[in-house]
Amino acid sequence: MSVRIALFDDNRNVRESISLLLQTEPQFEMVGVFSHVLDCIEDLQACKPDIVLMDIEMPGMTGIEAVRLIKKEFPAVQVLMQTVFEDDDRVFDSICAGASGYILKNHLNIRLVDAIKELQYGGSPMSPSIARKVLGKLQSLPPSAGKEAVEDYQLTPREKGVLSCIVNGLSYKMIASELQISYETVRSHVKKIYEKLHVASLTEMVAKAINQKIV
Amino acid sequence: MSVRIALFDDNRNVRESISLLLQTEPQFEMVGVFSHVLDCIEDLQACKPDIVLMDIEMPGMTGIEAVRLIKKEFPAVQVLMQTVFEDDDRVFDSICAGASGYILKNHLNIRLVDAIKELQYGGSPMSPSIARKVLGKLQSLPPSAGKEAVEDYQLTPREKGVLSCIVNGLSYKMIASELQISYETVRSHVKKIYEKLHVASLTEMVAKAINQKIV
DNA sequence: CCCGCAATCACCGAATCAGGGGAGGGACCT
DNA sequence: AGGTCCCTCCCCTGATTCGGTGATTGCGGG
Numbered sequence: 001m002s003v004r005i006a007l008f009d010d011n012r013n014v015r016e017s018i019s020l021l022l023q024t025e026p027q028f029e030m031v032g033v034f035s036h037v038l039d040c041i042e043d044l045q046a047c048k049p050d051i052v053l054m055d056i057e058m059p060g061m062t063g064i065e066a067v068r069l070i071k072k073e074f075p076a077v078q079v080l081m082q083t084v085f086e087d088d089d090r091v092f093d094s095i096c097a098g099a100s101g102y103i104l105k106n107h108l109n110i111r112l113v114d115a116i117k118e119l120q121y122g123g124s125p126m127s128p129s130i131a132r133k134v135l136g137k138l139q140s141l142p143p144s145a146g147k148e149a150v151e152d153y154q155l156t157p158r159e160k161g162v163l164s165c166i167v168n169g170l171s172y173k174m175i176a177s178e179l180q181i182s183y184e185t186v187r188s189h190v191k192k193i194y195e196k197l198h199v200a201s202l203t204e205m206v207a208k209a210i211n212q213k214i215v
Numbered sequence: 216m217s218v219r220i221a222l223f224d225d226n227r228n229v230r231e232s233i234s235l236l237l238q239t240e241p242q243f244e245m246v247g248v249f250s251h252v253l254d255c256i257e258d259l260q261a262c263k264p265d266i267v268l269m270d271i272e273m274p275g276m277t278g279i280e281a282v283r284l285i286k287k288e289f290p291a292v293q294v295l296m297q298t299v300f301e302d303d304d305r306v307f308d309s310i311c312a313g314a315s316g317y318i319l320k321n322h323l324n325i326r327l328v329d330a331i332k333e334l335q336y337g338g339s340p341m342s343p344s345i346a347r348k349v350l351g352k353l354q355s356l357p358p359s360a361g362k363e364a365v366e367d368y369q370l371t372p373r374e375k376g377v378l379s380c381i382v383n384g385l386s387y388k389m390i391a392s393e394l395q396i397s398y399e400t401v402r403s404h405v406k407k408i409y410e411k412l413h414v415a416s417l418t419e420m421v422a423k424a425i426n427q428k429i430v
Numbered sequence: 431c432c433c434g435c436a437a438t439c440a441c442c443g444a445a446t447c448a449g450g451g452g453a454g455g456g457a458c459c460t
Numbered sequence: 461a462g463g464t465c466c467c468t469c470c471c472c473t474g475a476t477t478c479g480g481t482g483a484t485t486g487c488g489g490g
Binding site: 092095096098099100101115118119121122123124125126127128129131132134135137138139166167168169170171199200201202203204205206207210211 | 307310311313314315316330333334336337338339340341342343344346347349350352353354381382383384385386414415416417418419420421422425426
């Protein structure tokens with residue numbers, strides 16, 4: 001079974017050498033080679049690749065934006081980013097944009113063929129130095145994110161509603177009119193929430209609600 | 216320059232075959248081989264490795280917990296996780312625990328030597344299928360996370376201090392004694408913060424502070 | 431030298447929140 | 461029929477916050 005590949009790179013030498021390299025693998029089929037991404041959607045519609053090789057540095061539109069567009073239009077397409085930069089933000093942005101792999105250009109010759117095959121098998125080939133940055137990113141932000149089994153405080157639906165109003169900055173009065181219940185009822189719910197979350201002030205409650213994503 | 220390596224794995228065959236494999240590289244020096252992680256801190260203190268190979272499945276304590284301990288005691292040590300599982304949560308947990316690389320055991324023979332060398336150069340070797348999971352994780356959570364340039368509200372250092380106290384649930388009185396200033400001064404700062412953040416209640420303020428990461 | 435500004439402190443009245451009670455109706459389970 | 465739980469509502473007392481107005485110090489720039 002053959003793999004349809006499209007290539008975006010503004011450097012002519014790179015385009016030619018990659019094309020040559022990939023021709024050595026019979027199951028690879030170059031279906032499109034482009035020097036810019038301005039028409040990438042139309043280009044892909046025409047050549048229908050399985051895999052896109054994308055230079056991160058492209059004239060006109062950045063490769064990152066292009067990835068975003070491509071993944072939006074063709075979610076099944078696997079995009080392999082190629083770059084000479086190891087800039088943290090770019091790497092991170094590309095990932096958020098939906099790139100499936102990320103290799104440095106100085107690894108290109110040796111690993112490109114392997115990388116494409118790994119993409120085929122559902123893997124995400126990544127240069128180790130890039131991987132390090134990705135891990136660093138992931139390790140740096142789990143304060144708020146991820147899966148950490150947050151406690152379940154067993155709030156009733158009504159209580160959650162009240163809580164979310166509070167987090168949005170509403171006063172008891174406003175919540176009462178918002179939820180069409182009496183001021184005193186709001187207070188009752190709030191008292192319950194206080195007990196359940198083990199907090200002693202609205203501010204604590206808001207902080208806990210946001211950080212534990214109870215809202 | 217030689218690389219000091221320690222190995223944790225409960226399977227005897229694995230221990231032996233990895234030891235043999237690494238002996239083929241003259242610059243690698245096996246300084247410790249252990250069948251469990253219960254004494255890992257003491258073990259590492261004794262053998263002082265540069266790199267630790269850690270099986271994710273270990274009796275007594277999980278390899279993930281061990282990584283957490285190790286990175287806490289010896290932050291400079293690079294830990295390479297080895298696993299037969301591709302379980303999402305385990306992978307993610309290991310990363311959060313501080314692992315520097317992550318390879319599947321069926322890639323071991325072929326890539327272990329390369330992986331260790333890449334660790335040496337500051338990379339994070341990762342099996343492509345693992346990398347895919349990591350990317351997936353990173354792509355799934357950026358709602359709250361990442362780098363998005365949030366507004367700068369030009370809070371003075373003192374105001375930020377007060378704000379962070381508030382986010383931690385302290386009352387004005389408590390803040391006053393915490394920061395060694397008068398109750399009225401706390402109020403002054405709070406009023407300023409109100410203006411600068413364009414909010415009208417403490418709850419709004421806390422929500423904004425957390426969501427915009429001003430704390 | 432004066433101006434602006436951060437940081438400090440003060441007072442007052444009004445509004446809101448906190449914590450303690452009690453109490454009734456409805457749903458659901460045993 | 462009794463028990464439990466959720467949602468609803470009410471009162472009272474005390475603590476905390478809100479809004480406005482004003483004042484003093486000290487530091488750095490024009």
